[in-house]
Amino acid sequence: MEKFDYSTLSFKSLKTLKLIYEQGSLTAAAIELGQNQPTVSYTLEQMREALQDPLFVRSGRGVAPTSRCHQIMPEIEKLIRGMSELLQPENFEPVSARLDITLSCNQYELQVIVPNLVQRISRLAPHIRMTFIQSHVSGHQQLQRGQCDFLLSPVIHDYEALYQRALFQDRYVCLISTVHPLARQQIGRDDYIAAKHLEIHYEGGWKPFYLSAPELQGTNLNIALRLPSVSNFLSTIAGTELVITLPERLAHQIGGAMQIKEPPFSSRFELCLYWNKMTHHSKAHQWFREQIIEVCRELDSPEQGLRGK
Amino acid sequence: MEKFDYSTLSFKSLKTLKLIYEQGSLTAAAIELGQNQPTVSYTLEQMREALQDPLFVRSGRGVAPTSRCHQIMPEIEKLIRGMSELLQPENFEPVSARLDITLSCNQYELQVIVPNLVQRISRLAPHIRMTFIQSHVSGHQQLQRGQCDFLLSPVIHDYEALYQRALFQDRYVCLISTVHPLARQQIGRDDYIAAKHLEIHYEGGWKPFYLSAPELQGTNLNIALRLPSVSNFLSTIAGTELVITLPERLAHQIGGAMQIKEPPFSSRFELCLYWNKMTHHSKAHQWFREQIIEVCRELDSPEQGLRGK
DNA sequence: GTGCTGTAATCAAATTTTTCCATAATAGAT
DNA sequence: ATCTATTATGGAAAAATTTGATTACAGCAC
Numbered sequence: 001m002e003k004f005d006y007s008t009l010s011f012k013s014l015k016t017l018k019l020i021y022e023q024g025s026l027t028a029a030a031i032e033l034g035q036n037q038p039t040v041s042y043t044l045e046q047m048r049e050a051l052q053d054p055l056f057v058r059s060g061r062g063v064a065p066t067s068r069c070h071q072i073m074p075e076i077e078k079l080i081r082g083m084s085e086l087l088q089p090e091n092f093e094p095v096s097a098r099l100d101i102t103l104s105c106n107q108y109e110l111q112v113i114v115p116n117l118v119q120r121i122s123r124l125a126p127h128i129r130m131t132f133i134q135s136h137v138s139g140h141q142q143l144q145r146g147q148c149d150f151l152l153s154p155v156i157h158d159y160e161a162l163y164q165r166a167l168f169q170d171r172y173v174c175l176i177s178t179v180h181p182l183a184r185q186q187i188g189r190d191d192y193i194a195a196k197h198l199e200i201h202y203e204g205g206w207k208p209f210y211l212s213a214p215e216l217q218g219t220n221l222n223i224a225l226r227l228p229s230v231s232n233f234l235s236t237i238a239g240t241e242l243v244i245t246l247p248e249r250l251a252h253q254i255g256g257a258m259q260i261k262e263p264p265f266s267s268r269f270e271l272c273l274y275w276n277k278m279t280h281h282s283k284a285h286q287w288f289r290e291q292i293i294e295v296c297r298e299l300d301s302p303e304q305g306l307r308g309k
Numbered sequence: 310m311e312k313f314d315y316s317t318l319s320f321k322s323l324k325t326l327k328l329i330y331e332q333g334s335l336t337a338a339a340i341e342l343g344q345n346q347p348t349v350s351y352t353l354e355q356m357r358e359a360l361q362d363p364l365f366v367r368s369g370r371g372v373a374p375t376s377r378c379h380q381i382m383p384e385i386e387k388l389i390r391g392m393s394e395l396l397q398p399e400n401f402e403p404v405s406a407r408l409d410i411t412l413s414c415n416q417y418e419l420q421v422i423v424p425n426l427v428q429r430i431s432r433l434a435p436h437i438r439m440t441f442i443q444s445h446v447s448g449h450q451q452l453q454r455g456q457c458d459f460l461l462s463p464v465i466h467d468y469e470a471l472y473q474r475a476l477f478q479d480r481y482v483c484l485i486s487t488v489h490p491l492a493r494q495q496i497g498r499d500d501y502i503a504a505k506h507l508e509i510h511y512e513g514g515w516k517p518f519y520l521s522a523p524e525l526q527g528t529n530l531n532i533a534l535r536l537p538s539v540s541n542f543l544s545t546i547a548g549t550e551l552v553i554t555l556p557e558r559l560a561h562q563i564g565g566a567m568q569i570k571e572p573p574f575s576s577r578f579e580l581c582l583y584w585n586k587m588t589h590h591s592k593a594h595q596w597f598r599e600q601i602i603e604v605c606r607e608l609d610s611p612e613q614g615l616r617g618k
Numbered sequence: 619g620t621g622c623t624g625t626a627a628t629c630a631a632a633t634t635t636t637t638c639c640a641t642a643a644t645a646g647a648t
Numbered sequence: 649a650t651c652t653a654t655t656a657t658g659g660a661a662a663a664a665t666t667t668g669a670t671t672a673c674a675g676c677a678c
Contacts, residue, residue, distance in 0.1 A: 006392040010319035026655060039637055041656060050396060057586035058645065061653060064455055067591035068399055075395055082388050083315040087359060090377055146373055277366035282376035335626060348666055350627060367674065370624060620678085627672070635664065643656070648649105 009050060011083050014076050016043045017055070021073055025062040092283035094125040099284055102131040104142045105152035106202070107229055109271070112249045113152060113167075116295045124291070128284075136203045143276050149285060150292070151274040154209070164274045165289070167296040171268045172210040174261045175244040175251050182243075182261065189215055189264040196224035198233070198242040210245050213265035230254060249299070271296075318359060320392050323385050325352045326364065330382055334371035401592035403434040408593055411440040413451045414461035415511070416538055418580070421558045422461060422476075425604045433600070437593075446513035452585050458594060459601070460583040463518070473583045474598070476605040480577045481519040483570040484553040484560050491552075491570065498524055498573040505533035507542070507551040519554050524574035539563060558608070580605075 019029035020040065030040040048055055051072070056063035065073070105114070114132065121128055135142065139151040143162060154170075174192075176183055182191055199221075200208070210216070224242060227233055233244070234256045247269075251260050273292055279285035328338035329349065339349040357364055360381070365372035374382070414423070423441065430437055444451065448460040452471060463479075483501070485492055491500055508530070509517070519525070533551055536542055542553070543565050556578075560569050582601055588594035 006320050006389075006396050008319075008321070009392065010317075011315050012317070015315075027653085036638065037655075038639080038657080042636075045656085052398065053590045054586065058655065059453070059455070059587075060646065063655080064587060066587045066589075067458075067594055071399065071591075072395060075391065079388060079391050079395070080315070082384065082391065083318065086381060086384055086388070087315050089361065090380065144368070146368065149376075277363065278368075278373060278375045280375075281362045282380075285376055336624085345667065346626075347628080347668080351665075354627085367626065369675070372626080622677080623675090625673080625675100627670100629668105629670080631667085631669105633664100633666070635662105637662070638660085640659095641657085644654080646651100646653085648651070 006050075009047070011080065013043050013047055014080055016040055017047055017069075018073070018076055018080065020044065020056060020063065021065055021069065023062075024064065026056075028062075090283045092287055094128075094287060096127065097125055097284055098127040098129075100129045100131065101150070101285070101288055102133060102148040103150045103152060104133050104135045104139050104148040106135050107231070108154070108247060108250055109152040111230070111253055112247075112299070113271075113292070113295060116298065117292060120291055120295055121288075125287075128288070134203075137206050140274070143274055146276075146278060149275065149279050150288070152271065152292075153274060154269045154271050156272075162274050162276055163280055164272045165293065167271045167273055167293065168299060169268055169270050170247045170249050171266065172208070172245050172263055173248045173251050174263045175246060175255050175258045176261055177237075177239065177241065178257065178259050179239075180241055180243075180259070183259050187243075187261050187264055192243070192264045193219050193221065195222065195243045196241060197221050198225045198227065198237060198244045199223045200230055200233075200244075200246070201226050201228065203228075208245070209269050210263070210265065210267040213267045215265035234258070315359075318355070320389065322352050322356055323389055325349055326356055326378075327382070327385055327389065329353065329365055329372065330374055330378065332371075333373065335365075337371075399592045401596055403437075403596060405436065406434055406593055407436040407438075409438045409440065410459070410594070410597055411442060411457040412459045412461060413442050413444045413448050413457040415444050416540070417463070417556060417559055418461040420539070420562055421556075421608070422580075422601070422604060425607065426601060429600055429604055430597075434596075437597070443512075445511070446515050449583070452583055455585070455587055458584065458588050459598070461580065461601075462583065463578045463580050465581075471583050471585055472589055473581050474602065476580045476582055476602065477608060478577055478579050479556045479558050480575065481517070481554050481572055482557045482560050483572045484555060484564050484567045485570060486548065486550065487566065487568050488548075489550055489552075489568070492568050496552075496570050496573055501552070501573045502528050502530065504531065504552040505550060506530050507534045507536065507546060507553045508532045509539055509542075509555070510535050510537065512537075517554070518578050519572070519574065519576040522574035522576045543567070 016029060016033060019032050020026055023029050023032065026040045026044065027037050030037045033040065044055065051068070053068040054066055055069045056065055110132065118130065121130060133142070133148060135151060135153055139148075139153050139155070140162065142148045143151045152167075174187060182195065185191075187195075193216075202208075225237070225240075227236065230246065230250065234254065237244070245263060248260070251258075273289065275285065275289065325338060325342060328341050329335055332338050332341065335349045335353065336346050339346045342349065353364065360377070362377040363375055364378045365374055419441065427439065430439060442451070442457060444460060444462055448457075448462050448464070449471065451457045452460045461476075483496060491504065494500075496504075502525075511517075534546070534549075536545065539555065539559065543563065546553070554572060557569070582598065584594065584598065
């Protein structure tokens with residue numbers, strides 16, 4: 001006598017059993033199922049073997065459930081309901097959804113995108129817990145390893161395993177003190193090269209895009225100061241004659257009273273949202289992606305955001 | 310795009326999914342299942358179709374679950390557990406079991422068996438609720454229709470659809486007042502026929518067995534009084550000269566001070582327990598049948614019963 | 619980059635399971 | 649006792665699962 005394994009049983013068997021129970025007849029159950037009677041008989045035979053009980057016995061015109069059958073029928077119905085629910089398309093309600101989402105990005109995105117994003121999410125989906133980690137230079141790795149759900153980055157990650165969506169463009173500008181000699185004139189290439197610069201040097205040795213602008217090739221900038229991040233740099237360099245080259249949106253946010261000037265080169269770049277296969281089909285993540293996109297759209301037309309209030 | 314029906318899915322699919330999840334690899338899952346890798350791949354493909362999600366994506370050496378997969382895995386585990394429990398052999402613990410059992414019988418059994426049975430069951434299985442109904446003459450019908458779980462009856466029900474078990478034998482005796490003229494002598498056939506009788510007439514026109522004793526054929530008993538039941542008959546007939554013919558065990562129980570005399574015929578009969586296919590395999594009912602048998606055994610040797618206390 | 623390695627996906631063939639049709643057995647009902 | 653409605657059984661047909669061989673793919677080492 002071989003030991004019975006639940007694996008061989010299917011939900012169809014359970015459904016059949018339930019129908020026999022409800023109809024009190026194999027024939028009726030067969031019609032209901034669109035099968036013919038021997039098929040139902042065969043299925044019942046399997047279940048009898050599995051459960052070691054006749055389950056139904058002939059009685060009048062039809063069959064009557066045994067004591068065991070009565071006993072297990074609630075459990076069977078529970079299993080059937082469970083399976084139907086499993087097949088329900090994932091439903092996601094922002095207001096009630098509880099889940100964790102991890103985003104990887106760097107200083108720029110933390111400064112430019114994240115504040116608005118956090119505002120928006122905690123308003124629309126208060127039970128989503130967000131975690132932000134630093135990308136440094138390995139954002140794509142983090143994403144591929146599942147260490148984060150999303151990556152916000154201007155770097156082009158052209159792995160085909162990754163999905164991406166452009167969010168907005170930005171470009172580098174120069175930020176100088178209003179009392180700087182260059183403050184009243186256009187900055188030419190020679191002015192720029194001659195000036196003293198503040199350079200933000202990132203972990204992992206990443207170099208800002210503007211350094212690869214064709215106009216600057218073959219030159220050596222006069223770096224007077226290096227800082228590891230833009231945070232709090234204003235007070236650090238107040239009154240100095242340093243030139244800081246940084247993305248325009250960042251300049252607007254943290255430039256304070258300093259003057260924004262056109263640099264002697266053009267270096268546009270695009271900020272992208274990246275995600276991977278693991279979250280691609282998830283309704284929750286789909287919604288979250290839309291929120292990021294919407295937040296970025298509002299950056300370009302801020303008044304739009306208030307309408308939704 | 311056809312709508313998906315849970316019926317096509319089996320528990321094996323769920324088990325496979327769970328194993329892939331645990332192992333992070335189709336190959337490993339296949340080995341665990343004793344199948345080969347394309348089989349697992351095929352099963353996964355089915356589930357992907359059903360759940361409309363990749364469930365697992367290639368990642369490093371193996372696969373990583375998607376967000377949806379993480380989400381549904383607890384539910385899948387619940388379903389697997391539910392199914393395993395369903396296949397567990399029915400377990401029955403008298404002390405904790407809650408169930409209803411209906412027994413059909415008549416006055417005789419209510420008087421002779423039921424008191425001890427109720428005592429025993431409420432001691433061993435306090436949560437079994439017993440219901441007693443009257444058999445009248447249709448006990449076998451009640452049983453076949455599932456109106457009761459057990460029938461206690463001396464009548465031979467030789468339907469092959471019914472199971473039966475002999476419990477004990479009994480025979481008819483005469484009960485007379487101690488001051489009756491016959492009280493000091495053996496009752497002969499002529500004495501019996503000449504005497505005035507109390508007859509219990511049952512519903513449905515059922516006639517007691519002793520009336521079909523060969524010794525009484527062709528005779529007419531002198532019936533002086535008919536009662537519909539033996540209950541309380543003692544006070545009714547106190548001091549009269551009536552002869553009452555009734556089963557010995559009943560006579561002992563309700564005869565009070567009256568005298569038990571050998572009748573001028575022999576009429577043994579057997580009391581049986583009957584049940585049907587519906588309850589035959591049920592552990593609870595099996596146990597209950599044993600209790601009935603035990604109670605009846607103790608009727609013949611009452612001191613045995615006390616030892617168990 | 620290029621090849622190497624371990625893994626998942628795909629394909630056609632073999633196998634097993636399920637379904638079907640016809641028919642026998644069975645239990646109530648007339 | 650016969651009739652009728654129903655379940656069980658047996659063999660053939662259909663469908664599904666499983667297999668082995670192969671291809672495609674992603675990560676890793678060089």
